[in-house]
Amino acid sequence: MISKTKRSSINLLLTAVSAIFLTNSVHAFTKEIASYGSSPLKADWPKTLNQKVFDSQLTQSNYYFILDGSGSMEGGKCTQNSSKMATAKSALKQFITQTLPTQANAGLLAFDASGLSERVSIAPQQQLSLITAIDTIRAGSGTPLATSISLARKALEQQASAQLGYGEYNIVIITDGVANDSSKLKKAINKVIQETPIGINTIGFCLGEKHILNRPGYTNYTSAESPQALSAALESVLAEQSSFTVTQFTLDQQ
Secondary structure, eight states: OOOOOHHHHHHHHHHHHHHHHHHHHHHHHHHOOOOOOOOOOOOSEEEEEEETOOOSOOOOOOOEEEEEEOOOGGGTSSSSSSSSHHHHHHHHHHHHHHHHHHHEEEEEEEEETTTTEEEEEEHHHHHHHHHHHHHHOOOSSOHHHHHHHHHHHHHHHHHHHHHOOOEEEEEEEEEEOOTTTTHHHHHHHHHHHHOOOOEEEEEETOOOOTTTTTOOOSSEEEEEEEEHHHHHHHHHHHHHOOOOHHHHHHHHOO
16 A cells, blocks of 8 residues: 555655646747748858948849649639639739839749759749740649749749849748648758748648748738639739838848
8 A cells, every 4th residue: 555655745746747748848839940030140141241232222132933734724623714723823924014113023933844953043023024924934843842942942942042142032922722732841941941041932822821831930821712812812922021221231231
């Protein structure tokens, strides 16, 4: 028979073990990756040691679009008597011509029946080139989002070097499906989050909220279930971006 003293000791031990287990469980549940912006003293992006040509507009905003032209975009769900591809192209062209600041730097990458490639390199005054490139996109491929995001990151890093890291940098993705390379996609997203201040803005067209690119606190994700919602989601990309002023630029230089 266990004495009261021993029983008390056992209870204390069990309580301590339970507390440790609970603490570790909560820590494991809440533990997340550290974003680049979470370290105020971190300023090692981009690498500019070998940069010889610099942009005259150092504080310019940058938008790199990734348009999903996978086979599933041929479907008509969530559209109004059209295909998701046609609807996405129309919404993106409208955003570029009516909302995107004309002075902003913009580029486009797409994967479609012609493969995965950069269609327009990032530069200012790209509206006409973007519209022309978007018109040529034809649905018919897989969904290589990991490779697309890695290429977008590299394009923005190159532009950031020319701007000495000043300005804003955004990847804007329109997609309707799950990536072919989900494990690689997670690594590609984490690399952007941990090593750069680039914002990842995703519009899941007729996709719902459950997507690997939906990372609350780290990425901006919007589910669009109609053409109107898709257009509104693109509009919200600009609203999400904080303003960068000349005053901030001056203070950072001191």
